[in-house]
Each structure stands twice: as C-alpha cells, then as structure tokens.
Amino acid sequence: MARSSSCSPTRRRRGWQSRRERVILAAAVLPEGGQGGARLLATALVRRECMRSWKLAVPIGALALAGCVSQQTYDQQVQQTQKTVALEQQYLALNQQLRTEIAADQVQIRQLSDRLVVTFVDEILFASGSAEMHAKGRGTLAQAVPTLAALSGHWISVQGYTDSEPIGPALRGRYPTNWDLSAARAVDVVRYLQAQGVDPTNLVAAGYGQYQPVAPNDTAQGRAKNRRIEVVLRVK
Missing domain, CATH: 3.30.1330.60 (OmpA-like domain)
Known part of the structure; x- marks a missing residue:
C-alpha cells in the first residue's frame, strides 16, 4: 500500500484526524534449544505525527513452530523486516526535514512497498x-x-x-x-x-x-x- 506525506485541508474538514498513532511490529521467530518450540520476539515502535487517516502495520509472518520455516524463508523474513523498518525511518526523517515544503505543496513524499x-x-x-x-x-x-x-x-x-x-x-x-x-x-x-x-x-x-x-x-x-x-x- 502506498502512502503520501500530503495532508489535505479538505479531508481534515471531513473529520479526518490530523494526528495518528502508528505501530510497526517487527517480529522474528527464533528456535529455543532442541525443544522444537519457538520464541517470538517483537518490538513495537509507536509514533505520533501529522498524517492522513491511514495506519501502517508491517506483518512479518510469525510461525507457531520453528520447524515450519526453512532457514532461507527465515532469512528472507528478517531481510524484509530490516528493509521495511529502514524505509519507515527514512520516511519519518524526511517528513520532518522537509515539513515546510510539504505543507506548501512543493514536496511530496510517498512510501511504497x-x-x-x-x-x-x-x-x-x-x-x-x-x-x-x-x-x-x-x-x-x-x-x-x-x-x-x-x-x-x-x-x-x-x-x-x-x-x-x-x-x-x-x-x-x-x-x-x-x-x-x-x-x-x-x-x-x-x-x-x-x-x-x-x-x-x-x-x-x-x-x-x-x-x-x-x-x-x-x-x-x-x-x-x-x-x-x-x-x-x-x-x-
């Protein structure tokens, strides 16, 4: 899903909230010893900032059993998590740095997949x-x-x-x-x-x-x- 940095006054007049909470959930499944179980580690990053009414959640695909995921799939999940979190951090930083130009409709920032x-x-x-x-x-x-x-x-x-x-x-x-x-x-x-x-x-x-x-x-x-x-x- 694509999202943009623009905040439309028309949409705000329709009752859209100008400040939202976003939660990014980055999860990794790690095996615990030889027990065949799994330990789910998750961290949540909550940010409040001016934006549209969308909310972003990043699903990483936690599995119930460690044996259900191959090493290759696990590595791909970790890599995708890192890429998504990196894009999110860049999006937030650039929105802050260019906030005046964004408000003046001179700059737009879109986050794609x-x-x-x-x-x-x-x-x-x-x-x-x-x-x-x-x-x-x-x-x-x-x-x-x-x-x-x-x-x-x-x-x-x-x-x-x-x-x-x-x-x-x-x-x-x-x-x-x-x-x-x-x-x-x-x-x-x-x-x-x-x-x-x-x-x-x-x-x-x-x-x-x-x-x-x-x-x-x-x-x-x-x-x-x-x-x-x-x-x-x-x-x-």
Missing part, C-alpha cells in the same frame, strides 16, 4: 529553462542531506521529468530536447548531493523528458505537475 519517492516541483529547485539549481533549491535539498548521506546499501536515484512543451529557440543549442534538459537537471542534483557528502556509489541520475507524465499536458496545472524531480530511495 519497496521504496520512497520524494517529489520536488521543478520551480523549487530550478528557474524556468535552467539545469542549474538556484540558491533556494540548494537550500531546500540541503535539508534532506543528513538522511541521504547516512544511507548505506541504498540506491539514491535522481530522476528528471519535464512537460511536453518543446525547448525554446534560446535554449535549444544547449538542450536540444526535453530529454537533455531533464537529464542535465538530474545530474546537477546528483553532483550537489555528492559535494554535500552523499556516497557517490549510491547515486544514479536519469532523465525521462516528457515521456512519463503524471498529469495531462493540456492544462497549465497538469504541465506544472509533470515538471518535477524525483529522488527515489531503494535498498540495493
């Missing part, structure tokens, strides 16, 4: 037609650097997207297509993150141009949604 997607509207990072971040953009991105720099064993994929408007004559010599512009923006973000201490072996830059829109390009609002930078965090 295997990754986090942090979406920046292009204007918060770049001037129109430019592939070099402005000072405000660098300042915005700097807030997330502590979380990104602390990651180990993660891919940090920076992905650039544009609307379908063709590149104007003044910029066409430098960026012949929207692919070129989106890729140049992604590379600029990657270079900045590396300069701020993010491990370059974790960084990837990609440009998608206008070919993966999230909204129709026939309105100004839709085009604005399509002009974006996404930072995707995924365990290697």
Whole structure:
C-alpha cells in the first residue's frame, strides 16, 4: 500500500484526524534449544505525527513452530523486516526535514512497498529553462542531506521529468530536447548531493523528458505537475 506525506485541508474538514498513532511490529521467530518450540520476539515502535487517516502495520509472518520455516524463508523474513523498518525511518526523517515544503505543496513524499519517492516541483529547485539549481533549491535539498548521506546499501536515484512543451529557440543549442534538459537537471542534483557528502556509489541520475507524465499536458496545472524531480530511495 502506498502512502503520501500530503495532508489535505479538505479531508481534515471531513473529520479526518490530523494526528495518528502508528505501530510497526517487527517480529522474528527464533528456535529455543532442541525443544522444537519457538520464541517470538517483537518490538513495537509507536509514533505520533501529522498524517492522513491511514495506519501502517508491517506483518512479518510469525510461525507457531520453528520447524515450519526453512532457514532461507527465515532469512528472507528478517531481510524484509530490516528493509521495511529502514524505509519507515527514512520516511519519518524526511517528513520532518522537509515539513515546510510539504505543507506548501512543493514536496511530496510517498512510501511504497519497496521504496520512497520524494517529489520536488521543478520551480523549487530550478528557474524556468535552467539545469542549474538556484540558491533556494540548494537550500531546500540541503535539508534532506543528513538522511541521504547516512544511507548505506541504498540506491539514491535522481530522476528528471519535464512537460511536453518543446525547448525554446534560446535554449535549444544547449538542450536540444526535453530529454537533455531533464537529464542535465538530474545530474546537477546528483553532483550537489555528492559535494554535500552523499556516497557517490549510491547515486544514479536519469532523465525521462516528457515521456512519463503524471498529469495531462493540456492544462497549465497538469504541465506544472509533470515538471518535477524525483529522488527515489531503494535498498540495493
């Protein structure tokens, strides 16, 4: 199930609570001696924070008998637990670091089953037609650097997207297509993150141009949604 950092005023007016408790249950089944039984160890992490009305529970699959699970299955369960908890911690940290921009609808954070997607509207990072971040953009991105720099064993994929408007004559010599512009923006973000201490072996830059829109390009609002930078965090 996907979830997002956005808190809609309309939904709050419908009576949705703005603060919720979340419980993450991480469980592991460990054999006890030769008795054939099992000992269930569980830890619960409870957090209260502004969010939608969803609640997240992470089932790990506790079994009644240790003999019912193979070593391979057990290892997979442990690995999946670690990945889920890591994503949860990153989600919480980035929501705190970018809370002002999230409230202003300039940044959105989505937690999917295997990754986090942090979406920046292009204007918060770049001037129109430019592939070099402005000072405000660098300042915005700097807030997330502590979380990104602390990651180990993660891919940090920076992905650039544009609307379908063709590149104007003044910029066409430098960026012949929207692919070129989106890729140049992604590379600029990657270079900045590396300069701020993010491990370059974790960084990837990609440009998608206008070919993966999230909204129709026939309105100004839709085009604005399509002009974006996404930072995707995924365990290697």
